[in-house]
Amino acid sequence: MxxxxxxxxxxxxxxxxxxxxxxxxxxxxxxxxxxxxxxxxxxxxxxxxxxxxxxxxxxxxxxxxxxxxxxxxxxxxxxxxxxxxxxxxxxxxxxxxxxxxxxxxxxxxxxxxxxxxxxxxxxxxxxxxxxxxxxxxxxxxxxxxxxxxxxxxxxxxxxxxxxxxxxxxxxxxxxxxxxxxxxxxxxxxxxxxxxxxxxxxxxxxxxxxxxxxxxxxxxxxxxxxxxxxxxxPIEGNEKSQKPFKIMALQTNVSQEEKYFNDFNKLADRLLALADSAKESNEKVDLYVFPEAAFIIDVEDVPTLKKKIEDFVDNLKIPMLVGYPVIGEKKYNQVRLVKPGEGFTGEFYAKIKLTPFAEILPFPKIFGHFSFLKLIDYYNPGPEFHVFELKKRKFSVEICFESFFPHISRKLVKNGAKFLIVVTNDGWFKQKTALIQHFSESIFRAVENRRYVLQISNTGITGLIDPYGRIIKSLPIKKECFSVFEVYENREVTFYNKYGDWFVILTLMILIFxxxxxxxxxx
The missing domain is CATH 1.10.1760 (Arp2/3 complex 21 kDa subunit ARPC3)
Structure with a gap:
């Protein structure tokens, strides 16, 4: 046996x-x-x-x-x-x-x-x-x-x-x-x-x-x-003021269309979406496209630049357009286009660039990873810019900047009374990615007691109030638009004033x- x-x-x-x-x-x-x-x-x-x-x-x-x-x-x-x-x-x-x-x-x-x-x-x-x-x-x-x-x-x-x-x-x-x-x-x-x-x-x-x-x-x-x-509070004190109305344009453009199609056809599609929004007869103060609506420097293409300027002139409403600037300095930026003025000198360029995709950290160490570059390597933006329209002050964050509390904190300290996050999440097919990205804007809203409106290429496009409540959002992976009513908030939170002071407290605990x-x- x-x-x-x-x-x-x-x-x-x-x-x-x-x-x-x-x-x-x-x-x-x-x-x-x-x-x-x-x-x-x-x-x-x-x-x-x-x-x-x-x-x-x-x-x-x-x-x-x-x-x-x-x-x-x-x-x-x-x-x-x-x-x-x-x-x-x-x-x-x-x-x-x-x-x-x-x-x-x-x-x-x-x-x-x-x-x-x-x-x-x-x-x-x-x-x-x-x-x-x-x-x-x-x-x-x-x-x-x-x-x-x-x-x-x-x-x-x-x-x-x-x-x-x-x-x-x-x-x-x-x-x-x-x-x-x-x-x-x-x-x-x-x-x-x-x-x-x-x-x-x-x-x-x-x-x-x-x-x-x-x-x-x-x-x-x-x-x-x-x-x-x-x-x-059920409703904040800011509701007593007149809202600033933003037309959010969720373009739902695939990356293949951005990279391989003729840019004039892409412009026609994007402006057709904006024109459809115009026909809704909603009275708005600003039109906003997502990050990198165009992947070329619009101002280097006179016909494309004129097409957008003519549209804004006819619209009679300012518009924020995202596209790269490829010059002496290279920026991933959004620029303000105004009726009668065209492309202005007012822009916000992304400061916290995505490693390997937008900037190559430690080139001597990671030089072999340059193949992950997308359009080009960029320079960090020159300033934490605050826009002002109709006496309303606001700032823009681009893409994954919403993951970093110090970016929104600095923009608010500079005077922004509400925040707009523009992003191109079309690279990600899984809904989990979209939820994780959008959830970061919820934290930024509460940390700074500001309305945060995220406008994404494929979603999630939505508005969050200063207490972290989602007011409204659009369906994902669908070409659509909607008007979002945003209010200024002037409250200064303890976190906005003192930043990551809490880490000092944890160090003191370990020592004392x-x-x-x-x-x-x-």
């Missing part, structure tokens, strides 16, 4: 295998809480699995597991970039093949995105001993450390704030109000703090820990409802709690 062969794993290997599974589960659940996926409920406990995995390993294990978490979380959250890199960009630009796009996506996640998560694991391993023995101190430590890492993720030429834990709460209008005081970092801190407390409840095997977990999470949803009910504990223990 042949005996059964049994494979037994050593406790160390079994422990490592369990930690890897917990890390993968944590990354999956966290990504499923992000905009466009399943539910934000996961965000309150998904990291508890990661903390359990980290505490079961030594320093190297903590670093590698945190790095693994970052890779899986970012790869799932931004999966929509993969078809753009392997399908859309290769077919439109013809600069590289699909497999090169796949490699670019892998490197973006593993080399650019995930290393800061490994830094979290390293610092967690080194500093945790100074906060052990007290659940509150541990939760404050973990939340502070993670918040600092999230802050660092947004810095530098390769920085990106997408995938912040706070993104999961974009629909929770009550809790969103915290960002007018702390920015999104305050929400990140709160989320990690709750996760750490829940982890400690279970790791210490306290009685009724499951019920306590439900109670903790329930408290924050009750708090969300209370803030929304009692602190968010160990000092106080040591002083008390003497």
């Amino acid at each position: 042949r005996g059964k062969m049994e494979v037994t794993l050593s406790p160390k290997v079994r422990n490592l295998f369990t930690s890897i599974l917990l890390t993968l589960l944590s990354a999956f659940l966290t990504s499923m809480a992000m905009p466009g996926f399943l539910t934000d409920i996961f965000i309150w406990f998904s990291l508890a699995f990661l903390f359990k995995a980290l505490d079961d390993q030594r320093i190297l294990g903590k670093v590698l597991l945190s790095y693994l978490f970052g890779n899986i979380f970012l790869a799932i959250t931004f999966f929509w970039q993969l078809p753009t890199l392997v399908e859309e960009l290769p077919s439109v630009t013809n600069n590289f093949s699909s497999w090169v796009g796949l490699i670019a996506f892998i490197l973006e996640v593993t080399i650019i995105g995930a290393p800061l998560y490994a830094l979290f694991g390293l610092l967690y391993a080194v500093l945790k001993k100074f906060f052990e023995g007290n659940k509150l101190h541990y939760a404050l430590f973990t939340a502070s450390l993670y918040t600092i890492i999230e802050y660092l993720r947004g810095l530098g030429p390769l920085g990106f704030t997408g995938g912040r834990l706070s993104d999961a709460l974009y629909k929770e209008t009550g809790l969103l109000q915290i960002t007018s005081f702390t920015g999104t970092l305050g929400l990140v801190f709160l989320i990690v703090f709750v996760n750490a407390l829940i982890y400690k409840l279970h790791s210490e095997k306290q009685q009724n820990s499951f019920l306590k977990t439900i109670a903790i999470i329930g408290v924050f949803y009750i708090l969300n409802s209370l803030i929304f009910t009692f602190l968010v 709690i160990p000092c106080i504990r040591r002083w008390i223990s003497r």
Whole structure:
């Protein structure tokens, strides 16, 4: 009789295998809480699995597991970039093949995105001993450390704030109000703090820990409802003023049409859409096209320039048109066209350029990635410009600038009373990408207490009020237009005035709690 062969794993290997599974589960659940996926409920406990995995390993294990978490979380959250890199960009630009796009996506996640998560694991391993023995101190430590890492993720030429834990709460209008005081970092801190407390409840095997977990999470949803009910006004004071009416033109032009079709045919199509909007007999103050309505410098093509100017003269309403400027300085910009004046000298050029697509960071290191360039490499815009029409002051952000709080904050500090985000999201076929991009404008609206109108090529085009409520939006991937009534708001929030002050508070927590504990223990 042949005996059964049994494979037994050593406790160390079994422990490592369990930690890897917990890390993968944590990354999956966290990504499923992000905009466009399943539910934000996961965000309150998904990291508890990661903390359990980290505490079961030594320093190297903590670093590698945190790095693994970052890779899986970012790869799932931004999966929509993969078809753009392997399908859309290769077919439109013809600069590289699909497999090169796949490699670019892998490197973006593993080399650019995930290393800061490994830094979290390293610092967690080194500093945790100074906060052990007290659940509150541990939760404050973990939340502070993670918040600092999230802050660092947004810095530098390769920085990106997408995938912040706070993104999961974009629909929770009550809790969103915290960002007018702390920015999104305050929400990140709160989320990690709750996760750490829940982890400690279970790791210490306290009685009724499951019920306590439900109670903790329930408290924050009750708090969300209370803030929304009692602190968010049904209608702001700004409604007493006359609205500034903007005709948003969602063009729904494919990238192939932009790059391969005759620009005169494209101009005819775009102006026909604007003409249809005109025939609606809506009285408006401004027409706005999305980012890069044209991919050529309009002012270098006299016939095209005249066609647009003649249309605006006949329209008798100013228009914002997006197109690149290719001259001594190269800009991705939107320019104001006025009746009787034509193309004016008033424009806003994108300041926070997209790495590799619009600017090549660290050319000596990343020079081989120049194939990802779209139209051209640009110069950052010269100023945070504020437009003024009919005594209404407003500013424009272009594309992914809405991911960066400091851009909108600076524009508002310069005098903008409402914001317009113009974007070309036609590169992205997945609705998840459109939702994630639009959700950023919700945070910018609350942080600065400003109306934010996003106008996109393929969607999402919509208006958000200063409290983060979506007033109106257009159907995605459809050529359409609509008038949006925007109001000025002059309120100055604590966040707008002082910026990311909250990260200093988290640094103080990391410094002072160990000092106080040591002083008390003497």
